[in-house]
Amino acid sequence: xxxxxxxxxxxxxxxxxxxLMNIExxxxxxxxxxxxxxxxxxxxxxxxxxxxxxxINAAGYTDVNKAEEQTEKCRILNADVPKEIARQCxxxxxxxxxxxxGQIFDGKNKVPYREYHIPNALSHYARQKxxxxxVVQFMHPSTLILRVGDIYDNRxxxxxxxxxxxxxxxxxxxYIDRMVGPTSTDLVGRIIGxxxxxxxxxxxxxxxxxxxxxxASSLRFLSYAIDLMVKEYNMSPLVINPISCRDAxxxxxxxxxxxxxxxxxxNEMEITLPNWDDELESFIKKYKLES
Numbered sequence: 001x002x003x004x005x006x007x008x009x010x011x012x013x014x015x016x017x018x019x020l021m022n023i024e025x026x027x028x029x030x031x032x033x034x035x036x037x038x039x040x041x042x043x044x045x046x047x048x049x050x051x052x053x054x055x056i057n058a059a060g061y062t063d064v065n066k067a068e069e070q071t072e073k074c075r076i077l078n079a080d081v082p083k084e085i086a087r088q089c090x091x092x093x094x095x096x097x098x099x100x101x102g103q104i105f106d107g108k109n110k111v112p113y114r115e116y117h118i119p120n121a122l123s124h125y126a127r128q129k130x131x132x133x134x135v136v137q138f139m140h141p142s143t144l145i146l147r148v149g150d151i152y153d154n155r156x157x158x159x160x161x162x163x164x165x166x167x168x169x170x171x172x173x174x175y176i177d178r179m180v181g182p183t184s185t186d187l188v189g190r191i192i193g194x195x196x197x198x199x200x201x202x203x204x205x206x207x208x209x210x211x212x213x214x215x216a217s218s219l220r221f222l223s224y225a226i227d228l229m230v231k232e233y234n235m236s237p238l239v240i241n242p243i244s245c246r247d248a249x250x251x252x253x254x255x256x257x258x259x260x261x262x263x264x265x266x267n268e269m270e271i272t273l274p275n276w277d278d279e280l281e282s283f284i285k286k287y288k289l290e291s
Contacts, residue, residue, distance in 0.1 A: 001025060001027065001053045001054065002027050002029065002050075002052045002053050002054075003020060003028050003029070003052060003053065003054045003056060003196070004029050004052045004054075005020070005028050005030050005031060005056045005058065006031045006038070006056065006057045006058060006059040006081075007031070007057065007058035007059030007099075008028075008031060008058070009032045009033070010058055010059065010060075010062070011062075011151065011153040011155060011156060011157070011185050012058045012099060012148070012151065012185050012188050012189070013030075013058035013059070014155070014189075015153075015185045015186050015188060015189030015190075016056060016188070016189045016193070017030060017189075018189055019189045019190055019192065019193030020192075020193055020196060022193070023193060023196060023197045026196060026197075029052070031047065031059070038059055038076075038077060038081050039073070039076050039077070039081075041076070041080055041081060041084050044081070044084045044088060045084075045088055047088075048088050048092055048094070051092045051094060052094060053095070054095045054096075054097070055085060055089055055094055055096045055097070056096075056097045056099075056192065057081075057082055057096065057097070057098045058099045059077065059081065060078050060081075060082075060129075060132075061073060061076075061078050062125075063125075064103070064123055064125045064126075064252045064254070065251040065252050067124045067125040067128070067252065068123065068124050068125075068251050068252050074124060074125060074128050075131075078125070078128035078129055078132045079131040079132045079135060082098055082132040082135060082136045083135035083136065083139055085098075086098070086138075086139035086140035087139045087140070089139075089140045089143075090140040095142070095144075095201050096142075096144065097144045097145075097146065097192065097195070097201065098132070098133070098136050098143055098144070098145050099145075099148060099188075100132065100133050100145050100146065100147045100148070100207075101148060102147050102148065102149050102181065102209070102211065102258045102260045103123070103125065103126050103150075103255065103258060104119040104120075104121055104126045104129050104130050104133075104147070105120060105255050105257075105258060106120040106121070106122055106255055107254070107255025107256040107257040107258060108256075108257070109257050110257070111261075112215070112260055112261035113209070113258075113260045113261065114209070114260075114261050115147075115206075115207045115208065115209055115264055119133075122253040122255060123253055123254070124252065125252060133145055133207070137206075142205045143205065143206075144195075144204050144205050144206070144208070145206065145207045145208070146188075146191075146192070146208055146209075146210045146265075147208070147209050147260065148183060148188050148211065149181035149182065149209075149210065149211025149212060149258070149259075149260055150180040150181050150182055150183060150211075150258055151184070151185050151188065152183070152184060152185070152280075153184070153185040154283070154287035154289050154290060155290050158225075159225055159229070159284075159289055160289050162222065162225065162226060162229065162238060163233070163289045165238065166229075166235045166238055167235075167236040169238070170238065170239055171238060171239040171241050172222070172239070172240055172241065173240075173241045173243045174217075174218045174219040174221075174222045174223070174240045174241070174242065174243065175217065175218040175219060175242075175243060175244065175248070176217055176218075176219045176242040176243065176244060177217065177244050177246075177256060178217060178218045178254070178256050178257075179215055179216070179256065179258070179259055180217070180218055180221060180258055180259065181211040181212060181214075181215040181259040181260050181276065182212060182215070182216070182221050182276045182279075182280060183211045183212045183276070183279070184279050184280070186279075186286065186287070187210075187212065187273070187274070188210060191210055191265070191269075191271075194269065198269070200269055204268060208262075208264055208265040209260040209261060209262045209264065209265065210265055210273075211259070211260045211262050211273070212262075212273055212274055212275060212276035212279045213274065213275045213276065214259075214275050214276050214277075215259035215276060216277075219240060219242050221280075222240055223240050224277060224280065225280060226238050226240065228280065229284060229289070232284050233288075233289070
């Protein structure tokens with residue numbers, strides 16, 4: 001089975017590649033920035049020669065704040081590129097898995113978001129992610145879309161920021177009233193590996209949420225992460241100062257509540273996703289954070 005993986009060097013794509021490489025009889029061709037400029041949309045069709053068996057699109061514009069300024073680039077990478085990939089998949093009869101985000105909701109819910117809840121973007125980034133979902137479904141109706149939770153990684157995430165700050169400052173601000181669904185990139189990679197290895201892509205299409213079970217305030221999440229890193233990495237401790245979203249001075253607004261319910265994919269694949277705190281502990285023990 002030949003798979004084209006777009007965004008193979010990104011935070012999520014890197015972990016997807018890791019797990020796909022361990023599956024027997026699966027050959028992965030990584031599409032990276034060095035190999036192909038995705039903003040050259042009209043030449044995407046050249047990547048379909050020869051025609052692959054499956055496409056995973058983990059590429060995209062992910063800097064939520066910069067997206068408010070680099071609006072065109074965000075639109076191209078998060079909406080126009082997925083549209084063209086989906087168009088080529090429909091033309092050649094190729095399956096497609098597209099990565100989306102839980103940031104597409106407005107955060108007004110009081111219970112975890114389900115797949116049927118209507119997105120309502122707060123930022124330009126979120127608007128383009130919503131558009132990306134719509135266009136891939138229109139161009140290639142059998143597309144499998146995974147909306148991932150509030151991801152963290154060992155290369156470029158809030159954990160790395162905390163790790164770099166330790167020993168240089170003694171405190172860090174965190175929102176006490178922003179509820180998040182922490183989800184590791186490793187979990188996303190593992191589940192997509194299972195989708196491919198178990199051939200679940202043969203019967204899965206439409207939108208599925210993929211996030212750890214449960215959620216926490218940003219304050220609780222980061223406090224627990226610091227405790228684990230102090231223990232695992234002998235990191236200097238940081239004091240977390242609780243602040244409110246009312247005091248936020250963000251370039252791009254974020255939802256106050258972004259926890260998602262992933263029961264649909266659990267039932268479909270007959271799996272149980274880990275609780276956010278258990279996954280965080282496992283992740284920090286498994287990976288060394290890049291400083």
